[in-house]
Structures are given as structure tokens and as C-alpha cells.
Amino acid sequence: MKHGKKYVDGAKLIDRSKLYDPNEALDLCVKTGTAKFDETVEVHVKLGVDSRHADQQVRGAIVLPNGTGKTVRVLAICKADKAKDAEEAGAEFVGAEEMVQKIQNENWMDFDVLITTPDMMGMVGRLGRILGPRGLMPNPKAGTVTPDIGKAVREAKAGKIEYRLDKTNIIHCPIGKVSFGVEKLQQNFDTLLGAIVKAKPAASKGQYIRSCVVAATMGPGVRINPNKVG
Numbered sequence: 001m002k003h004g005k006k007y008v009d010g011a012k013l014i015d016r017s018k019l020y021d022p023n024e025a026l027d028l029c030v031k032t033g034t035a036k037f038d039e040t041v042e043v044h045v046k047l048g049v050d051s052r053h054a055d056q057q058v059r060g061a062i063v064l065p066n067g068t069g070k071t072v073r074v075l076a077i078c079k080a081d082k083a084k085d086a087e088e089a090g091a092e093f094v095g096a097e098e099m100v101q102k103i104q105n106e107n108w109m110d111f112d113v114l115i116t117t118p119d120m121m122g123m124v125g126r127l128g129r130i131l132g133p134r135g136l137m138p139n140p141k142a143g144t145v146t147p148d149i150g151k152a153v154r155e156a157k158a159g160k161i162e163y164r165l166d167k168t169n170i171i172h173c174p175i176g177k178v179s180f181g182v183e184k185l186q187q188n189f190d191t192l193l194g195a196i197v198k199a200k201p202a203a204s205k206g207q208y209i210r211s212c213v214v215a216a217t218m219g220p221g222v223r224i225n226p227n228k229v230g
Contacts, residue, residue, distance in 0.1 A: 033178035033216030067159025
């Protein structure tokens, strides 16, 4: 694979054989995130669990102290008595059956987060085949199925992210933008990793955090010492 000049120049700053402290790694992410747009900084954490077993799942959601730097478009599917709460909290789209039908019939997807109330899940559940593959299906563990829809909308707008294992036992999450600078990225990183460590399943044996890599969108990965995390 051939990389561009900026990637190659950035890669020269990184020692591939070294495991960095989180602060050093994030500093390198900022230095190598030199694209013309404000690059997202992502964390990739490989865990010593087996996602095929229900008792070794790692999943949850947290509000990053400095947000993600992304404008989040929220769809709230709820009945009329909750609609006002969702609108006042800042949801861009609010509705009930008509929103479910819009997604079903028009394949409408102009939102980043879908939040709903428990009493609407019977209806929203029909959208599983459409929303599931896109990671948009509401889930109580992620806080996107809740009776307190106003609070959930505010948290989503403030930078709430969901973390969950993929099939290779890796969690991938954004923790902000290069423009945040090292200090804010570090605060977000610590919050995310703290939540992942806290969510360690009782069935997990041996080393829990096997590897941790951070990278800007167009930049090279920087490996973090897993013993310096959490």
C-alpha cells in the first residue's frame, strides 16, 4: 500500500518498536494529524476476552468530558407526552409512527443517533434489519432506550459515545479532534479507558488490555503501553 507524503513524514516521527505512554502517543497523534480538515483521533483497544461468549461481552456508553467535536443529529422516537422533552433537549427530529415508516419506506438515514422510550421499542424493533448493520439500533446498555428521553438527548449532543467489542475483540472509538490538543484528548482518553477497565467481565482471565493504538484519521497508528492504561 502506497502512502502519501504527509503520512510518510508523520510515520518518521514514530518509533514502531516502542510502546508509548498515553500522553506521548496523543502528542504524536496531534503532530501527525496534518490533513487540511480537522482529523478525528481514534482509539483501538484489543481486549483479552472472547466476544463469542455472552459472559465476556464488553459494552457501554459514556459522555466524554470534552465531547467528540462532532455535531450529532439526534432522532427521538417517542409519544406526544415525551416529544416536548426531546425537542427542548435539542433533538433535530422528533416523532413516533411516522418516523418509523419514513425509515422503513424511504430508507431515511439523516441522523447519527436514534433515541427512544421503552414503550416504543415494539415498533422501533421492526427496524432492526435496517438500523442494526449501521450501528444505529437503540439499546438500553447504550442509554438510547430510556424513559428519560430529554436527558439522553442532552448527553448525545454533549458527546456521548458507545463502546462495544467487534468480532475480533477490539473496541474502536473516537475521542475528539486533533484541534482539541493533547490535554483535552488525554481527558477523553482517560474517561474512555476507565470505563472499559471498569466494564471488565468476571469471566475474563489473564491480561485484559492486550494492546492499545491511537491514530488521527489520516495518520499512522501509535502504540500505547497497555500497562500504562486504566
